[in-house]
Amino acid sequence: MVEIEAPRAGCPGLARLEPGDEAAVARLFGRLTPESIYRRFFSPISRVEQFTSSVLRVDQHDRAAVAAVAGGEVIGVAQYSRAPGACTADLAIMVADAWQRQGLGTRMVAALADRAAAEGIASFAVDVQGDNFGALRLLERVAPGLRLAFSAGVGEGSFPIESHR
Numbered sequence: 001m002v003e004i005e006a007p008r009a010g011c012p013g014l015a016r017l018e019p020g021d022e023a024a025v026a027r028l029f030g031r032l033t034p035e036s037i038y039r040r041f042f043s044p045i046s047r048v049e050q051f052t053s054s055v056l057r058v059d060q061h062d063r064a065a066v067a068a069v070a071g072g073e074v075i076g077v078a079q080y081s082r083a084p085g086a087c088t089a090d091l092a093i094m095v096a097d098a099w100q101r102q103g104l105g106t107r108m109v110a111a112l113a114d115r116a117a118a119e120g121i122a123s124f125a126v127d128v129q130g131d132n133f134g135a136l137r138l139l140e141r142v143a144p145g146l147r148l149a150f151s152a153g154v155g156e157g158s159f160p161i162e163s164h165r
């Protein structure tokens with residue numbers, strides 16, 4: 001992990017994930033309920049190796065991940081991936097269940113947007129289940145005015161990213 005924002009006053013920090021962060025990411029798997037995993041991956045995941053390899057497929061250019069970190073432990077990840085050179089990247093987020101609704105999802109998306117903008121990415125695309133009220137609220141907050149097109153209970157949309165720095 002490479003620190004982006006130091007933790008302060010009990011508030012988790014942010015770090016860039018690297019391919020070698022397998023052990024920390026594997027422990028995050030144990031902090032997610034099956035429902036949160038399903039919300040993030042749209043399918044159940046039973047093997048931790050499947051989880052870590054999906055999260056750590058990063059090259060810091062077309063695929064990157066920002067983690068929330070507390071006490072050295074990964075408690076959330078926001079990541080993007082794009083086809084090489086594309087100007088839109090897919091966005092995915094997850095926060096350990098015990099840490100949800102504390103602003104971490106919003107912070108991670110802002111930090112990831114900065115990284116993405118630096119790589120020439122102009123917009124994030126999202127897929128979200130229609131009854132995923134937490135993710136829908138998060139998207140309202142980070143992308144006001146986002147219109148999702150729904151099909152088979154899944155909303156799809158994209159929004160321009162802004163660099164915050």
Ligand SMILES: CC(C)(COP(=O)(O)OP(=O)(O)OC[C@H]1O[C@@H](n2cnc3c(N)ncnc32)[C@H](O)[C@@H]1OP(=O)(O)O)[C@@H](O)C(=O)NCCC(=O)NCCS
Binds near residue numbers: 037093101136
């Ligand atoms: C969706 C998710 C990433 C949100 O992360 P988070 O850290 O809890 O989000 P934040 O604390 O930044 O909250 C952002 C807004 O959403 C609201 N919110 C978060 N969870 C909520 C919930 N379950 N129900 C209703 N509102 C919720 C917050 O109150 C906040 O609203 P506000 O701006 O009015 O204060 C997290 O719940 C999660 O990991 N869910 C499982 C995986 C998932 O659904 N991923 C998204 C699909 S890719």
